[in-house]
Amino acid sequence: MTRLRLDGVTRRFGGLVAVDDVSFEVPAEGVTAVIGPNGAGKTTLFNLISGFLAPSAGQISFEGKDITGRPPAEIAAGGLVRTFQLVKLFEDLSVLDNVKVGCHLQGKAGLFSALLRPASARREEQAVEARSRELLAFAGLSAFADEPASALPYGRQRMLELARAMAAGPRLILLDEPAAGLNTEESAALSRIIRRIAEDGTSVLLIEHDMTLVMNTADRVVVVDFGRKIAQGTPAEVRADPAVIAAYLGTGKPATQEAPHG
Amino acid sequence: MTTSPSITSPDRRRSGLVGLLPWLFAAGVVGYAMVVGGYAATVVSFALIYAVFVTGLNLFMGFAAQVSFGQNAFAAIGGYLSAVLTASHGWPPLPAMLLGIAAAVLVAAIVGFPTLRLKGHYLAMGTLAIGLITYEITVEWQSVTQGYMGISGIPPFGIGPYEVTSDRGQLILLSLVVAACAFAAARIRRSRFGRALSAVAGSEEAATALGIEVARYKLLAFLLSAGFAALAGSLFVHVVGFVSPEVFGLHMVIVTFTMLYVGGIGTVAGPLVGALIVSLLPETFRAFKDYQDLAYGAVLIVLLIYAPRGLASLFSPRGRS
Numbered sequence: 001m002t003r004l005r006l007d008g009v010t011r012r013f014g015g016l017v018a019v020d021d022v023s024f025e026v027p028a029e030g031v032t033a034v035i036g037p038n039g040a041g042k043t044t045l046f047n048l049i050s051g052f053l054a055p056s057a058g059q060i061s062f063e064g065k066d067i068t069g070r071p072p073a074e075i076a077a078g079g080l081v082r083t084f085q086l087v088k089l090f091e092d093l094s095v096l097d098n099v100k101v102g103c104h105l106q107g108k109a110g111l112f113s114a115l116l117r118p119a120s121a122r123r124e125e126q127a128v129e130a131r132s133r134e135l136l137a138f139a140g141l142s143a144f145a146d147e148p149a150s151a152l153p154y155g156r157q158r159m160l161e162l163a164r165a166m167a168a169g170p171r172l173i174l175l176d177e178p179a180a181g182l183n184t185e186e187s188a189a190l191s192r193i194i195r196r197i198a199e200d201g202t203s204v205l206l207i208e209h210d211m212t213l214v215m216n217t218a219d220r221v222v223v224v225d226f227g228r229k230i231a232q233g234t235p236a237e238v239r240a241d242p243a244v245i246a247a248y249l250g251t252g253k254p255a256t257q258e259a260p261h262g
Numbered sequence: 263m264t265t266s267p268s269i270t271s272p273d274r275r276r277s278g279l280v281g282l283l284p285w286l287f288a289a290g291v292v293g294y295a296m297v298v299g300g301y302a303a304t305v306v307s308f309a310l311i312y313a314v315f316v317t318g319l320n321l322f323m324g325f326a327a328q329v330s331f332g333q334n335a336f337a338a339i340g341g342y343l344s345a346v347l348t349a350s351h352g353w354p355p356l357p358a359m360l361l362g363i364a365a366a367v368l369v370a371a372i373v374g375f376p377t378l379r380l381k382g383h384y385l386a387m388g389t390l391a392i393g394l395i396t397y398e399i400t401v402e403w404q405s406v407t408q409g410y411m412g413i414s415g416i417p418p419f420g421i422g423p424y425e426v427t428s429d430r431g432q433l434i435l436l437s438l439v440v441a442a443c444a445f446a447a448a449r450i451r452r453s454r455f456g457r458a459l460s461a462v463a464g465s466e467e468a469a470t471a472l473g474i475e476v477a478r479y480k481l482l483a484f485l486l487s488a489g490f491a492a493l494a495g496s497l498f499v500h501v502v503g504f505v506s507p508e509v510f511g512l513h514m515v516i517v518t519f520t521m522l523y524v525g526g527i528g529t530v531a532g533p534l535v536g537a538l539i540v541s542l543l544p545e546t547f548r549a550f551k552d553y554q555d556l557a558y559g560a561v562l563i564v565l566l567i568y569a570p571r572g573l574a575s576l577f578s579p580r581g582r583s
């Protein structure tokens with residue numbers, strides 16, 4: 001079954017075509033990775049899928065429903081939730097409260113529930129508390145529940161962002177360079193967590209530079225360069241693809257060399 | 263939780279007690295005013311009315327981290343509607359007050375819908391304009407507001423035959439209103455609604471990505487804030503018995519901002535503490551005569567240096583909870 005489908009998706013910024021006629025499918029099971037050199041249009045692609053940008057052409061559908069150009073909050077409410085390349089935590093809130101915010105879509109209590117606190121709101125609040133603590137345990141953050149999010153070391157901030165996104169109950173989660181800035185050990189832990197998320201039934205689409213992570217974690221890889229899809233297949237197939245090797249290592253044509261990222 | 267409960271719980275209890283200090287301070291000040299009465303009671307009454315206004319301002323500026331220089335407009339709407347309906351049309355105060363609040367919230371919705379698309383400085387400028395326009399209307403619409411002359415003979419607050427006329431009665435009434443407002447703010451803080459506001463304050467993009475409709479929550483915080491402002495405006499005219507455009511002028515914006523920052527923006531106790539301190543400080547420096555304003559200014563600077571997140575933040579474990 002197809003969870004996400006892109007059909008000829010294109011995005012232009014003035015004369016620059018950042019994403020050029022890209023089509024692929026993300027099945028309901030497993031982990032799909034989008035790789036490509038810096039500036040290949042990967043983050044733009046994510047912004048288009050999650051509704052933060054509207055495509056200039058093409059169609060995006062999620063679980064058979066057209067979501068092209070819908071507002072991002074609506075897309076998230078539909079079950080497609082993203083994280084960001086640069087961690088965007090609610091720094092003044094505690095680690096636990098960050099995950100509770102993530103549970104927003106799971107509840108429906110409004111202003112009057114806040115003020116009058118009826119039984120239904122108290123039950124909802126208990127469920128939010130329980131689910132948030134569960135997710136913190138899952139991400140290995142239980143010991144930090146009451147710390148301010150800004151006090152966490154970088155690697156754990158990344159884990160918190162992941163736990164917070166999972167709290168929204170997505171059926172497809174988009175991870176924008178989740179391993180950026182992580183050390184080898186943290187990256188391996190992240191890989192295990194991503195596999196578990198996929199096994200629990202949430203399909204994962206990730207952008208990544210860390211090739212070890214991609215090769216160990218992804219079931220399928222889509223390769224983009226200069227905004228176009230140049231290859232697609234299993235990690236092994238993609239690694240052997242001449243077009244991919246050319247894009248990554250260069251063919252003597254002007255540089256498309258990968259710059260270090262941070 | 264892997265931390266041992268025997269370590270965390272006494273710690274929490276202590277911070278819970280420390281957290282009570284701002285409230286004990288406020289209760290002490292109000293109690294003193296009750297006993298002494300007269301001028302002290304008047305000063306504290308005004309401080310409590312400001313506390314209602316600043317609690318509302320805090321929902322928008324502290325909880326949701328937006329900026330508005332124009333909340334005085336909603337206090338003016340609440341105050342003038344109360345004044346005109348009771349003094350000129352013989353309405354009882356309670357329905358006049360409720361209508362004033364409803365009108366302010368309605369105007370806030372009409373104004374907020376386009377204005378809240380603005381961000382940062384632009385939002386600040388837009389809201390400043392709302393305050394200035396409302397001020398001009400209260401000055402120029404003489405047939406209703408009597409311009410600079412103002413409206414006098416506004417009856418004190420009361421329900422049916424029970425009127426609150428004494429200083430002490432007013433202090434009790436205002437204390438109850440302030441307590442209810444602080445209670446509401448505390449409940450909002452620890453709710454799904456309050457968390458959504460914190461999310462908007464923390465990162466609009468991250469909030470959106472988690473399915474929070476940012477524009478909707480900003481507008482709701484703005485409406486709430488306008489409701490509190492109108493309530494404060496209405497309380498003011500019934501306590502003083504008189505209203506003129508100056509009451510809700512730019513001075514109010516400056517004073518209430520000072521209260522919010524001195525007390526502690528984003529905290530629950532901050533607005534009340536700030537309103538009391540900023541109202542009482544000038545009085546305590548009366549002995550300095552010519553240097554009164556100088557001493558007041560110096561203390562404000564010292565406060566903002568040593569408690570940059572406000573006085574109430576000194577008593578809460580995370581500075582913001």
